[in-house]
Amino acid sequence: MVDLFLYLTPELLIILLASAAYVVAAWLGPARLWPWWALVTLACAAGALAVVSGMEGPEDTAAAAVRAVSYDSFAVTLRWLALASGLAIVAMAWYRAELATAGEYYASLVLLVAGLGLVAAANDLVLLFASLELISIPTYVLLYMERRDLEAREAAAKYFYLSVLASALFLFGAALAYGVTGSTNFRAMHELLLDPDRLSTSVPSLGPMAIGLLLAGVGFKMAAVPFHFYAGDVYQGTSNVMAAALSWFPKAAGLVAAVRVLVFALPGLEREVAWLSWVIAVATMTLGNTMALLQTNVRRLMAFSGVAHAGYMLVGLGAASLQAPPGAWFRGVDSLVLYLVSYALMTIGFFAVVELFGQNPGGRRIESIDDFAGLGQQAPLPAALATVLLISLIGLPFTLGFWGKLSVFYAAIATRDARYVVLAVIGLLNAAIGAFYYLRIIAYMYLRSGYGRVEYRAASPTFAVVVITAALTLLLGIWPRPVAQLAYRSATAVQGAFARQIPEHTRRHDVRRQVSTRPFRPTAVQAAVGAGHAAEY
Amino acid sequence: MPVEFVRNYLIISSVLFSIGAAGFVARRNLITMFLSVELMLQGVALSLVAFGRAWGNYHGEVFALFVIAVAAAEAAIALALVLVLYRHRHSLDVFWWQQLREPGTTPPVPEPVEEAEVSTEVHWPKLPPAGIEPVREKETIDVG
Numbered sequence: 001m002v003d004l005f006l007y008l009t010p011e012l013l014i015i016l017l018a019s020a021a022y023v024v025a026a027w028l029g030p031a032r033l034w035p036w037w038a039l040v041t042l043a044c045a046a047g048a049l050a051v052v053s054g055m056e057g058p059e060d061t062a063a064a065a066v067r068a069v070s071y072d073s074f075a076v077t078l079r080w081l082a083l084a085s086g087l088a089i090v091a092m093a094w095y096r097a098e099l100a101t102a103g104e105y106y107a108s109l110v111l112l113v114a115g116l117g118l119v120a121a122a123n124d125l126v127l128l129f130a131s132l133e134l135i136s137i138p139t140y141v142l143l144y145m146e147r148r149d150l151e152a153r154e155a156a157a158k159y160f161y162l163s164v165l166a167s168a169l170f171l172f173g174a175a176l177a178y179g180v181t182g183s184t185n186f187r188a189m190h191e192l193l194l195d196p197d198r199l200s201t202s203v204p205s206l207g208p209m210a211i212g213l214l215l216a217g218v219g220f221k222m223a224a225v226p227f228h229f230y231a232g233d234v235y236q237g238t239s240n241v242m243a244a245a246l247s248w249f250p251k252a253a254g255l256v257a258a259v260r261v262l263v264f265a266l267p268g269l270e271r272e273v274a275w276l277s278w279v280i281a282v283a284t285m286t287l288g289n290t291m292a293l294l295q296t297n298v299r300r301l302m303a304f305s306g307v308a309h310a311g312y313m314l315v316g317l318g319a320a321s322l323q324a325p326p327g328a329w330f331r332g333v334d335s336l337v338l339y340l341v342s343y344a345l346m347t348i349g350f351f352a353v354v355e356l357f358g359q360n361p362g363g364r365r366i367e368s369i370d371d372f373a374g375l376g377q378q379a380p381l382p383a384a385l386a387t388v389l390l391i392s393l394i395g396l397p398f399t400l401g402f403w404g405k406l407s408v409f410y411a412a413i414a415t416r417d418a419r420y421v422v423l424a425v426i427g428l429l430n431a432a433i434g435a436f437y438y439l440r441i442i443a444y445m446y447l448r449s450g451y452g453r454v455e456y457r458a459a460s461p462t463f464a465v466v467v468i469t470a471a472l473t474l475l476l477g478i479w480p481r482p483v484a485q486l487a488y489r490s491a492t493a494v495q496g497a498f499a500r501q502i503p504e505h506t507r508r509h510d511v512r513r514q515v516s517t518r519p520f521r522p523t524a525v526q527a528a529v530g531a532g533h534a535a536e537y
Numbered sequence: 538m539p540v541e542f543v544r545n546y547l548i549i550s551s552v553l554f555s556i557g558a559a560g561f562v563a564r565r566n567l568i569t570m571f572l573s574v575e576l577m578l579q580g581v582a583l584s585l586v587a588f589g590r591a592w593g594n595y596h597g598e599v600f601a602l603f604v605i606a607v608a609a610a611e612a613a614i615a616l617a618l619v620l621v622l623y624r625h626r627h628s629l630d631v632f633w634w635q636q637l638r639e640p641g642t643t644p645p646v647p648e649p650v651e652e653a654e655v656s657t658e659v660h661w662p663k664l665p666p667a668g669i670e671p672v673r674e675k676e677t678i679d680v681g
Contacts, residue, residue: 126600133607140614150625154634157622161570164611165561168577171604172554175581175597179543179588184596233637296640 007055007069008121010045010079014114015134017041018107025103034097038090038106042113046083049076049117066188066502070123070260072493077337077486078120078256081344085248086113088348088469091461092355093241101145108138108145112249119253125174125184128257132170132221135253136163139246146239155237159246162220162230170217176210177266186265190498193267211272214261215280221254222310223303225283232291235303240358243299244351247306252340255313259333263320264498270321277318278419285311285430292437296368298354301437302347305393308434309343312408315427319411319420328414333491334484335407341483342404342473346392349469353386356456356463363455372441374450382456382463383445385470390438392473395431399477403484405431546587553580565647567622567629571615578608 005012021037057071069075090109099105111134118131140163143156174184181189220227235243262273288307295301316339320332330338357379358365366372375383392401405427412424457463476483553576560573582601589597619629626633632647 126596126603129600130603130607133610137610137614140618144618144621151637153622153625154637157567157618157631157634158637160615160618161561161567161574164571164574164615165558165577167607167611168554168557168574168581171578171581172584175584175588175600178585178596178600179547179591182588182592182594184600232639237637294640 003055003058004067004069007052007057007071008118009052010049010083011114011117011121013048014041014045014110014117017044018111018114021103021107025101025107028103030098030100030102032097034102034106035090035094037103038110039087041110042083042087042090045113045117049079049083053080066123066183066185066191068124068127068185069121070186070494070497072490072497074333074337074490074494075121077490078252078340079117081252081341082113082116082120082249085252085344085348086110086116088352088465089241089245089248091465092244092348092352094461095359096241099145105142105145108142109245111138112142112245116249116253116256119256122257122260123186125178125186125261128260129167129171129174132253132257133167135221135249136167139163139250142242142245143234143238146242147237151237155234158230158237159234162227166217166220166227169213169220173210173213173215173217174261176206177214177261180206180210181266186260187498187502189265190267191502207266207269208272211262211266211269212276215258215273215276218254218258218262219280221250221257222313223251223307224280224310224314225287225307228284228288228307228310231303231307232295232300235299235306236297238299240299240351240355243302244348244355247302247347247351248344251306251310251313252344255317255336255340258317259320259336259494263317263333264494273321274318274417274419277314277321278423281311281314281318281423282426283311284308284314285427289430289433289437292434295437296370298366298369298371298441301369302350305434305437306347308430309347311430312405312427313339313343315412315420315423316408318423319408319415322415322417322420324411324414325416328411330407330411330414330484330487331491332411332415333494334487335404335411337487337490338407338480338483339404341476341487342392342400345469345473345476346389346399346401349389349466349473350386350393352462352465352469353382353389356382356460356466357454359457359460359462360455362453364452369441369444372444373448374445375454376446378450378454379456381458382466385466386445387442388470388474390442392477394435394438396435397477398474400473400480400483402477403480407484407487542591543584543587547584550580550584550587553577553583565631565650567619567631570631571612571619575608575612578604 018041053076055071057067057069086109089112090106093106093109096102096105115131115135115138118134119128122128122131140156140160143152143159146152177189178184181192183189183192216227223231235246238246285308288304288309288311292301292304292308295304313336316332316336318332320336322332324331354366357363364371375386388399392399395401395405409424409427412420412427557573557575557577557580560576561570564570564573582604585597585601585604587597589595589601622634623629630647630650635644638644
């Protein structure tokens with residue numbers, strides 16, 4: 001038990017420091033200290049993660065093998081990614097210290113990082129649910145605190161109500177998954193479903209329902225059709241910083257949860273996962289790209305672009321649920337990790353560009369895409385970096401976005417499933433549609449003349465975020481080997497963890513004990529009722 | 538585990554869940570909408586406990602406790618949010634909140650709701666105000 005808490009030190013540290021900040025902030029109020037506090041918190045968490053990232057879980061007994069957390073490198077990779085993206089978001093929000101609720105604001109921001117880290121490490125439905133809520137609840141608070149106008153209130157309300165509805169759907173799916181398998185632990189679920197004599201009679205009836213409801217729950221987090229309605233309104237009604245956080249943390253958490261639960265924990269239900277994600281992927285990509293074509297508000301446009309990207313991720317998710325042939329360059333799960341890295345860089349980077357021009361009160365804010373006009377002449381360096389990020393969002397070669405899209409579509413084709421080959425073609429067509437609205441922004445920047453004064457602080461943390469994300473997008477686009485290897489290693493690790501047998505000599509004893517310490521014995525009344533039912537049916 | 542063990546529980550829990558979902562979609566009052574979601578969560582909690590009993594382990598009960606705890610946290614946020622929304626519009630109707638929308642579309646006009654008869658007479662509670670010393674009649678000492 002001790003090593004479990006040790007392994008989660010980074011997230012626990014963040015939660016502890018954030019809770020302290022919530023208390024202290026009540027007295028301290030706005031202070032320059034808060035962004036520094038967030039930075040220190042994330043640095044402490046990074047230090048702790050560096051120490052624990054090499055930890056291996058005990059595997060000697062089955063009881064030790066079915067832990068609430070997974071020690072694979074998939075989890076560690078995503079926890080690093082969460083920390084790095086959290087650092088970027090805090091840097092973007094550096095000038096919010098004068099907010100009346102600055103302490104609560106930064107504490108909520110770092111809690112998002114802890115939430116994503118826990119989602120990545122979770123190996124149990126209960127922990128997964130709690131950590132998904134650890135992302136959702138600070139998001140409600142942040143949406144509410146970020147802007148003080150009516151639009152922001154409306155956005156917070158819309159996000160809150162739909163998010164609690166989606167949590168309920170996810171929970172019912174989780175309850176049914178537990179009902180089908182008899183355990184909430186992913187490895188135990190996997191093991192129990194594979195065991196033919198344990199295969200319960202309820203799998204055919206309840207299993208597909210569980211898959212559908214779980215996919216609905218994570219679909220909301222990813223902003224997939226038909227749960228994308230909130231995206232445009234909420235992004236438009238909040239600030240650039242929160243839009244960046246919303247387009248990254250819940251989306252990544254939803255995808256990671258889907259990988260763990262739908263791809264690995266429930267074997268025997270791959271057919272349903274593959275079909276459902278096929279249908280949702282087609283609808284999501286097409287609708288996201290089509291709606292984005294019509295937008296003029298830049299955050300609204302990016303919301304629908306995020307919907308389209310969720311569709312590309314679902315292509316990878318479906319591919320991951322099907323067996324990839326050995327020797328494929330990219331399998332489903334590696335393509336997802338690669339895609340997540342590229343998506344984090346380009347979406348946070350692009351929102352940082354938009355935020356950069358809004359920080360100086362005298363200068364021109366970017367609200368609609370018309371405001372990009374002439375930036376190529378007025379602010380050559382940010383415009384060039386924005387162009388790199390937009391090219392990556394399109395998915396053109398020599399950027400990381402290209403490798404993300406390539407790996408996802410390659411994984412779809414590599415399944416040799418006719419549906420998924422068609423899906424890859426639909427995805428490519430969609431990427432072509434998507435190119436239009438990104439290229440339109442580039443065209444506005446370079447081909448139109450600007451109006452108004454453009455000001456930006458070159459020495460600001462936000463500008464550093466822009467530079468670093470654009471540089472990484474370009475460098476890793478030219479030399480993607482490190483990211484591809486990282487993705488391959490983490491995907492292999494998570495597959496290996498589930499493929500590894502729970503130690504045989506203790507397995508029968510312990511895993512069985514997990515599900516039947518208290519055999520079901522109906523009371524006299526229940527037995528009578530059951531007999532009545534049996535006679536009736 | 539045969540489904541028969543949990544059938545009745547599952548029927549009740551899915552009925553609760555469906556009533557909640559229908560309420561969320563159909564109602565316009567912000568608080569009622571949130572309560573509908575709570576009903577859905579309670580339906581889930583019931584099915585979790587039933588499954589836990591049927592399987593003979595505690596995973597379901599633990600999960601149900603987590604569901605209740607998270608629902609409480611969400612209720613705290615919900616009430617704060619509803620209060621703020623109410624202060625802006627002096628109404629709990631969700632139709633007041635549709636400014637953010639696709640450009641070029643017009644918001645649907647809500648059907649008028651029959652306002653409940655509310656008496657405008659204010660009946661203040663009959664309690665002595667705290668912190669103020671009650672004014673007493675002239676003090677008399679009964680020596681009788």
